[in-house]
Amino acid sequence: MQRLSIKLWSIRRLAIGAAITTALLLTGFFMLDYLYPPNLVRFEARSQEVTAADGSVLRLFAVENGRLRQPVSLDQVDPLFIQMLIAYEDQRFFEHNGIDVLALGRALSQAIVNQRVISGASTLTMQTARLLEPRRRTIGAKFAEMFRALQLERHFSKQEILEIYLTLAPYGGNIEGIRAGSSAYLGHDSLVLRPEEAALLVALPQSPTRLRPDRNNKAALAARNKVLERVAPLVSLEPHLLKIAKKAPVSSVRFRAPITAHHLSERLRAAAQGAYHIQTTIDPHLQAALERKALQKARDVHSKASVAILVVHNKTRTVQAYVGSADTFDVDRHGYVDMIQAVRSPGSTLKPFIYGLALERGLIHPATKIRDEPRSFGGYEPGNFMDKHHGEVTIKEALQRSLNVPAVAVLDRLGPVNFVARLRGAGAELLIPGDGKAGLAVALGGVGMSLEQLTSMYAALADDGYFRPLRYLAGENVTDQGFDLDLIATPQTRAQLQRILEGVRSPGNQLPKNYQKNPRLIAYKTGTSYGFRDAWAIGYDADFTVGIWVGRPDGTPLPGHFGARTAAPLLFDVFELLPKGKTPQQTLVFADQRGTKEELPLNLRYFDRPARLLKTGGLNGQLAIKFPSDGSVMELSNDTQGVSLEANGGTRPLQWFVDGMPLEKNRWTRNASFTPPSPGFYRVTVLDRNGARAVANFRVSGPSR
Numbered sequence: 001m002q003r004l005s006i007k008l009w010s011i012r013r014l015a016i017g018a019a020i021t022t023a024l025l026l027t028g029f030f031m032l033d034y035l036y037p038p039n040l041v042r043f044e045a046r047s048q049e050v051t052a053a054d055g056s057v058l059r060l061f062a063v064e065n066g067r068l069r070q071p072v073s074l075d076q077v078d079p080l081f082i083q084m085l086i087a088y089e090d091q092r093f094f095e096h097n098g099i100d101v102l103a104l105g106r107a108l109s110q111a112i113v114n115q116r117v118i119s120g121a122s123t124l125t126m127q128t129a130r131l132l133e134p135r136r137r138t139i140g141a142k143f144a145e146m147f148r149a150l151q152l153e154r155h156f157s158k159q160e161i162l163e164i165y166l167t168l169a170p171y172g173g174n175i176e177g178i179r180a181g182s183s184a185y186l187g188h189d190s191l192v193l194r195p196e197e198a199a200l201l202v203a204l205p206q207s208p209t210r211l212r213p214d215r216n217n218k219a220a221l222a223a224r225n226k227v228l229e230r231v232a233p234l235v236s237l238e239p240h241l242l243k244i245a246k247k248a249p250v251s252s253v254r255f256r257a258p259i260t261a262h263h264l265s266e267r268l269r270a271a272a273q274g275a276y277h278i279q280t281t282i283d284p285h286l287q288a289a290l291e292r293k294a295l296q297k298a299r300d301v302h303s304k305a306s307v308a309i310l311v312v313h314n315k316t317r318t319v320q321a322y323v324g325s326a327d328t329f330d331v332d333r334h335g336y337v338d339m340i341q342a343v344r345s346p347g348s349t350l351k352p353f354i355y356g357l358a359l360e361r362g363l364i365h366p367a368t369k370i371r372d373e374p375r376s377f378g379g380y381e382p383g384n385f386m387d388k389h390h391g392e393v394t395i396k397e398a399l400q401r402s403l404n405v406p407a408v409a410v411l412d413r414l415g416p417v418n419f420v421a422r423l424r425g426a427g428a429e430l431l432i433p434g435d436g437k438a439g440l441a442v443a444l445g446g447v448g449m450s451l452e453q454l455t456s457m458y459a460a461l462a463d464d465g466y467f468r469p470l471r472y473l474a475g476e477n478v479t480d481q482g483f484d485l486d487l488i489a490t491p492q493t494r495a496q497l498q499r500i501l502e503g504v505r506s507p508g509n510q511l512p513k514n515y516q517k518n519p520r521l522i523a524y525k526t527g528t529s530y531g532f533r534d535a536w537a538i539g540y541d542a543d544f545t546v547g548i549w550v551g552r553p554d555g556t557p558l559p560g561h562f563g564a565r566t567a568a569p570l571l572f573d574v575f576e577l578l579p580k581g582k583t584p585q586q587t588l589v590f591a592d593q594r595g596t597k598e599e600l601p602l603n604l605r606y607f608d609r610p611a612r613l614l615k616t617g618g619l620n621g622q623l624a625i626k627f628p629s630d631g632s633v634m635e636l637s638n639d640t641q642g643v644s645l646e647a648n649g650g651t652r653p654l655q656w657f658v659d660g661m662p663l664e665k666n667r668w669t670r671n672a673s674f675t676p677p678s679p680g681f682y683r684v685t686v687l688d689r690n691g692a693r694a695v696a697n698f699r700v701s702g703p704s705r
Contacts, residue, residue: 038151039133043164046071046276047180050265052284053474057183059265060257062174068257070179071276072166074159077178078193080235082162084202087234088227090124094158098125098149125149125161131168169205172212180257185213187255195237196245199227214254221250261287263324263338268472279474281318286311289577290321297570298326298333301550302558308339309574310455310547314462314540318471320578325553334553340452342553343431344534345445347527347563349454351407352461354443355399356488356497357422358410361660363607365600366396366496370406370607380440382408385528385562395607400504402526404444409607411443415683415697418659420447426460426487427467429453445529454538455547460487461494462523462540498523501539507569520580524571526563533557537567539575546574603691623650623692625684630696642675643700650688657685676700 047069050059063069074082086093092100100123122130122145129148135141152161171181178201182190185204186197193201203223204211213220225246232242261282268278294307301307311321324338358364372390374381382404390403398406411419420430420438431448432438439446452470460467465486488494501523524539535550535558548567552558558566627646628634634643645656647670656663656672659682663672676682679702685695 038148038155040164042132043167045069046167048269048272048274048276048278050261050268050278050280052261052280052282052287054284055279056284057258058260058280058282058284058287059262059269060180061265061269065174067174067176068180068184069167069176072177072179072190073163074166077166077190078198080195081178081190081193081198081201083235084198084227084231086124087231088202089127091234093124096123096125098123098151098153099146123149124165125152128152128161128165128168131165131170170208171201171204172208172215175208183257184254185251187251187253194245194248195228195241196224196248196250199231199245200224200250202231203227212254213250214252217250217252224250259328260284260291261322262328263340264319264322264472267338267341280472281320281474282322283320286577287321287323290323290574293570293573294323294326297550301561301566302552304332304334304552304554304556305550305558305561306333306335306337306339306553307570308342308451308547308549309570310340310451311574311578312455312459312470312545312547314459314543314545316471317456317459317463317468320544322472337553339549339551339553340547341450343448343450344549344551345529346447346449346454347445347529347534347536348402348404348407348443349525349527349536349538350445350447350449351399351402351443352497352501352525353423353457353487354407354411354414354419355395355500356461356493357414357419357660359496360488360490360493361414361657362604362662363413363660364395364410365604366394366500367600368395368604368607369393370395370398370409372398372403372405375405375409377408377412377440380408382440382444396500396503399500406607407443408440411440413607413685413695414660415681416440416442417681418683421680423457423487427469428457428487445527451536451547451549454536455545457487458525458538458540458547459545461497462542462545465489465491465494501525507564507572520575522572522575524568526568528562528564531557532559532561535561535563535566537563537571539571541575543580544575544578546571546578548574602689603687603693606691623686623688623694624648625686625694625696628684628696628698630698632696632698634698634700634702642673645672645674645684645686646670647686647694650686650692650694651690653689655687657687659683660685 045063047063047067048061049057049070052058060068060070090100092102126145126149129145129152133144133148135144152164156164166178168176169178169181170176171184175181175184178190181201181204182188182193182197185200186193190201200213200220203226204220206223210216211220211223228237228242228245231237232239237245261280264280264282265278268280272278290309290311294309298305298307305326307323307326309321309323310319312319322340324340325335326333327335329335355364359366364370369392372384372393374383374389384404385402389405390397390401393401393403393406395406395410397403416438420432420442423430429449430453432442433446433448441447456467456470459470465488467487488497502521504524506522520541522539522541524537527536527538528534533551533555537548539546548571550561550567550570624647625645626648627644647654652670654670658674663674679700681697681699683695683697685693687693
């Protein structure tokens with residue numbers, strides 16, 4: 001009885017000791033777990049990837065030491081690979097808590113008996129711990145891995161542990177992770193894998209340097225077949241499929257990581273604030289084709305020339321292709337410069353908006369006659385391309401031929417300050433050089449703009465008249481809300497411009513190659529900056545707007561290269577690659593269908609008032625604005641009711657306009673008034689029955705109303 005009591009007491013002591021030891025171990029573990037949480041620095045340093053609209057990778061950015069380490073989730077990996085990995089590496093992965101005690105006991109007993117390591121006991125969780133914190137292979141390192149494995153199992157689910165492993169698994173060189181490995185050695189993603197492909201990707205992390213297929217193809221083949229043999233019964237791989245898989249060759253090609261849409265990728269990455277995945281609206285096939293075309297065009301132009309191409313879907317404003325330069329890595333071409341964002345002189349590409357605003361305000365009609373001849377505008381004397389003038393032409397002809405003098409004359413009537421304010425108010429960004437005051441040179445490119453801005457403006461012409469920011473990211477909300485103002489308000493005016501621009505001769509006066517099978521009307525405008533520094537072509541149809549820039553990024557002139565000769569042919573080549581949608585063309589309805597000077601109102605027949613009109617209509621002296629005088633400044637206070645307007649001469653009735661907008665409450669009189677909404681520059685115009693016109697510019701200072 002006494003012996004039994006002693007024995008029970010000994011057992012009780014052992015149990016208490018074991019409990020105390022377990023409690024101490026657990027307490028120690030939790031304390032260490034609190035003090036030294038899992039180190040996830042390497043896992044969190046994953047490559048940022050920029051993808052196309054279809055999910056394919058456009059650009060993968062390296063992390064430390066140039067490593068490509070793509071983030072991965074299990075739904076991005078073929079389930080067959082997961083089955084093979086667990087069958088080959090850790091069959092009890094879903095049963096243990098990070099340490100496989102059975103495997104550890106087996107490995108120790110085999111090592112003792114054979115005096116060498118026969119099999120390992122490292123679980124997938126322990127391998128994941130080693131990948132998170134690489135160490136030299138020592139006994140101490142093994143205990144550290146075991147501790148970290150227990151930590152990982154406590155903090156993460158089995159699926160999350162697998163995803164960490166699949167992100168960090170080494171595949172040789174700078175390749176890490178299943179997705180990067182699959183792209184590098186198989187040439188496609190890891191979502192769908194054949195048995196031989198899955199087995200190769202299981203084998204490579206065992207010895208990534210020795211087994212690299214591009215360096216040691218035979219070793220990679222042998223390792224892959226070893227995996228296939230071992231896992232075939234465990235993953236239910238049928239014998240005939242196993243035979244086929246083992247006979248399949250292993251490619252010795254290592255595919256390069258994609259670098260497409262480089263400038264856009266860099267731009268979006270900088271704005272992404274560390275996001276791992278950035279999906280764009282880019283069409284990858286169109287992007288690749290246009291990058292090839294841009295390089296070929298640049299080579300045809302000059303050894304230091306570059307090309308930029310931007311393609312936008314009109315209705316959604318989504319960017320389909322973004323080619324920032326001809327060759328990103330060509331230093332001579334300054335390929336690293338994104339010429340889509342670069343601010344350059346737009347040449348004549350703003351002329352449609354000058355004429356459009358004048359059409360909208362009723363100052364001109366496409367059939368209005370205007371003189372194209374040498375003229376001086378307060379000392380500013382614009383000339384035409386090649387110094388050739390055409391005499392009397394219509395507004396339609398002036399725009400189609402891109403004549404300079406008529407465009408400056410119309411801008412002079414609108415007022416360059418008001419014109420620029422209208423564009424800026426609609427959302428467009430214009431950089432005025434010098435003192436920042438807009439002048440008549442704006443009509444011919446005396447302003448700074450980017451290809452992005454110009455293409456956005458033309459997309460507004462093609463759609464609803466509102467300037468909207470372009471959309472680069474998939475999933476962005478499409479908003480119908482524009483800015484407070486629109487570039488061109490009325491559908492009739494946009495239709496008039498479209499009809500005029502569709503009548504511009506195509507490059508070489510030839511139709512596109514596939515016009516008979518896929519007819520499309522392209523409304524487009526070319527431009528050339530001073531000294532042949534920039535060649536532009538911006539065009540649109542019912543579905544797409546395309547912007548082209550050709551030149552040297554360093555601003556060196558390229559004599560003989562201008563918009564119509566250099567950029568326009570590429571514009572038409574790009575449209576040939578675009579799908580012809582089902583969107584109908586805009587209904588081409590003129591606000592005034594009368595097309596000849598006899599049918600037009602007298603004030604719209606001629607933009608420049610012919611001398612003979614002064615001899616008819618009973619003029620009471622030459623029409624002039626008596627008040628306010630041209631160039632005057634008026635100080636308004638809160639008590640001021642408005643600005644009084646007074647005209648002399650002319651034949652009544654008279655019509656008053658302020659900044660091109662008619663004063664409906666003050667029609668037909670020599671005296672009128674209006675209340676300025678805010679301080680700024682204003683342009684008042686009075687028109688008499690015979691088309692005579694007088695203009696005065698003045699500035700208002702004082703409080704806003």
